[in-house]
Amino acid sequence: MEKKEKIIRILYEAIDKTNELLPRGQKMEKKEDMPLFDKGGSLDSMGLINFVIAVEQSTEEVFGKAINLTVEIGNLKEYNWLRTVGVLAEYMGKLV
Amino acid sequence: METQKNKYSGILISDFTIDNLASYLNNFAQGSIIEAKVSEFGQVVQALLDERLWSLHPDYSIIWTFPEAVSGSFAKLTNYEVVNVKEIFKEIDLFCGLIKNASRFVKKAVFLPTWVVPSSYQWLGMLDMKHNIGVSNVLMQMNLRLSENLDKEQNVYILNTQRWIDAAGGDKAFNPKMWYLGKIAFINEVFKAAANDVVSALEGISGNSKKLIIVDLDETLWGGIVGDLGWQNIVLGGHDPVGEAFLDFQKALKALKNRGILLGIVSKNDESIAKEAIEQNSEMALRLNDFAGWQINWLAKAHNIKALAEELNIGLQSVVFIDDNPVERAQIRDLLPEVLVPEWPEDKLLFKKALNELNCFNNPVFSKEDAMRTKMYVQDRKRKESKKEITDVEQWLNTLGTIVEVGGISSDNKSRIIQLLNKTNQMNLSTRRMTEDELSAWLDTGKRKLWAFRVSDKLGDSGLTGIVSLDIRDNKAQIIDFILSCRVMGRRIEKSMISFIFEYAKKIGVVAIFAEYIPTAKNKPCLEFWEDESGFKKIKENVFELETDKTYSLPECIKLKPVE
Numbered sequence: 235m236e237k238k239e240k241i242i243r244i245l246y247e248a249i250d251k252t253n254e255l256l257p258r259g260q261k262m263e264k265k266e267d268m269p270l271f272d273k274g275g276s277l278d279s280m281g282l283i284n285f286v287i288a289v290e291q292s293t294e295e296v297f298g299k300a301i302n303l304t305v306e307i308g309n310l311k312e313y314n315w316l317r318t319v320g321v322l323a324e325y326m327g328k329l330v
Numbered sequence: 331m332e333t334q335k336n337k338y339s340g341i342l343i344s345d346f347t348i349d350n351l352a353s354y355l356n357n358f359a360q361g362s363i364i365e366a367k368v369s370e371f372g373q374v375v376q377a378l379l380d381e382r383l384w385s386l387h388p389d390y391s392i393i394w395t396f397p398e399a400v401s402g403s404f405a406k407l408t409n410y411e412v413v414n415v416k417e418i419f420k421e422i423d424l425f426c427g428l429i430k431n432a433s434r435f436v437k438k439a440v441f442l443p444t445w446v447v448p449s450s451y452q453w454l455g456m457l458d459m460k461h462n463i464g465v466s467n468v469l470m471q472m473n474l475r476l477s478e479n480l481d482k483e484q485n486v487y488i489l490n491t492q493r494w495i496d497a498a499g500g501d502k503a504f505n506p507k508m509w510y511l512g513k514i515a516f517i518n519e520v521f522k523a524a525a526n527d528v529v530s531a532l533e534g535i536s537g538n539s540k541k542l543i544i545v546d547l548d549e550t551l552w553g554g555i556v557g558d559l560g561w562q563n564i565v566l567g568g569h570d571p572v573g574e575a576f577l578d579f580q581k582a583l584k585a586l587k588n589r590g591i592l593l594g595i596v597s598k599n600d601e602s603i604a605k606e607a608i609e610q611n612s613e614m615a616l617r618l619n620d621f622a623g624w625q626i627n628w629l630a631k632a633h634n635i636k637a638l639a640e641e642l643n644i645g646l647q648s649v650v651f652i653d654d655n656p657v658e659r660a661q662i663r664d665l666l667p668e669v670l671v672p673e674w675p676e677d678k679l680l681f682k683k684a685l686n687e688l689n690c691f692n693n694p695v696f697s698k699e700d701a702m703r704t705k706m707y708v709q710d711r712k713r714k715e716s717k718k719e720i721t722d723v724e725q726w727l728n729t730l731g732t733i734v735e736v737g738g739i740s741s742d743n744k745s746r747i748i749q750l751l752n753k754t755n756q757m758n759l760s761t762r763r764m765t766e767d768e769l770s771a772w773l774d775t776g777k778r779k780l781w782a783f784r785v786s787d788k789l790g791d792s793g794l795t796g797i798v799s800l801d802i803r804d805n806k807a808q809i810i811d812f813i814l815s816c817r818v819m820g821r822r823i824e825k826s827m828i829s830f831i832f833e834y835a836k837k838i839g840v841v842a843i844f845a846e847y848i849p850t851a852k853n854k855p856c857l858e859f860w861e862d863e864s865g866f867k868k869i870k871e872n873v874f875e876l877e878t879d880k881t882y883s884l885p886e887c888i889k890l891k892p893v894e
Binding site: 255279284304 | 511
């Protein structure tokens, strides 16, 4: 499986896990242009923590390498990698 | 028919971020609708004292704290300062006082997850369990103190946090990142397991836990096909991993039976061959007397499950069906959607684990009647067998020598009365669901009486199985609760209960007794009794009256014994 495909799968699994916590009607869609912590996104700060932790856990399981995305949560006001699923996948590709 | 969903609203109080637990509860997908509101972060004591919050009268509340937040002395202990354990206990006692006060406003249950060793705790090595010194040792004592202090509170339940932590992978249950980013004490698997247990407990308290497990035989209770192999050669027990796994599965079922869950068999087999295996194979942990009933034949399993549930007077929504065959499972799910049909592992070694993971047998009390339940059904089976020999019902009832003992509510029978109030569906006039405190408050208001009825006959003791309550106003009395366990329905107990209250009402000058039937999806048998057999006159839709200037005879087959 291509690296990008694996990363997208990790992100979609994290979306499934996060959706278990989101109210009905605010569930995230599994698509690359799905906003995360950006305009039109359905994640509040708590949702974002849950999503990012789920991604970090799965990434370590799949790639055997820990990545630190939580640092991005601190930079939310600036340009960041947590805008959409696709942007995050691109960023993760550089880390793993 | 679509069954009405239960709705439970609750308040969650914690000194860490508990929103994820609230989210799992709010999104709970099966059966009931759960609402969970989170009180202000970290304001445990303030929330417990907040009258405005409790005036909402939630159905449930979860109060989940760190031990160091409740006890400042314990916090010192975790830093290895010298602490007197008595000081810690004093702080716990104060906390319990707040819980007791708040619990008065909660309709169904207050849940307190046990305290666990904080994730930041620096292990003290071999002194960790040293009496009154080690953190783990003191924490165990704290949890025991909590449990002892709240033991008498009818609606307070201590839940085991360690169980959820173990399910989430032990050490993995704590993620420092979640803590530092969001003050979230545990990973989400812990909250998910907690949500499952809370919902299961709420269902149990509301009388919705499962009551009957129906199992298949071949490849489910034992290995192999008994019809082909003979009872001597089925795979069970012995020095064989699969045989041992089947035996352990049987023992786990037997343990559930001892807790009051009924067992039944639905199997495509020759009945005599199957029964011979159950009685003759020396490795069997379960014998015929462990089963409340069975349908062993070549008919479709859906038909047999329905027939067995009807025979045992258990609604299909209270049935769990366990079968190794995925085709049979799919068919039952399709044809009897009310029945819970769990996915079942192919690997026999996982059967016991799969059974233990079914979180649907949660009952708030464990009564003498629960322990005796299967025995009562076995006795009932014998009763029915003897009925087959006698064609006249009255003659058969006369042979039973039924004794009905009647007495008031007492500390001995209170929990069983509450259990009957909250679990009985079919012969239930008003289907009032009440906590012990609510019932006590109701009885303390106005002129109200409640009696409990115990039934026994020559074949055995059916236990406390009936309740009647009366609300007396001037010279009229209204029957509020008229409840009888389905186990003893149709044995003239109903009429003996009426006969008793008729005599009582007459004695105190009541001229007429009324009963108002409140329909539910399940209590039609009650309406049939009031319309056809009660002797009351229907004066308008669902309202019945009996004037006391007439006589009301006790059925001949019953001996009524008032007890103090």
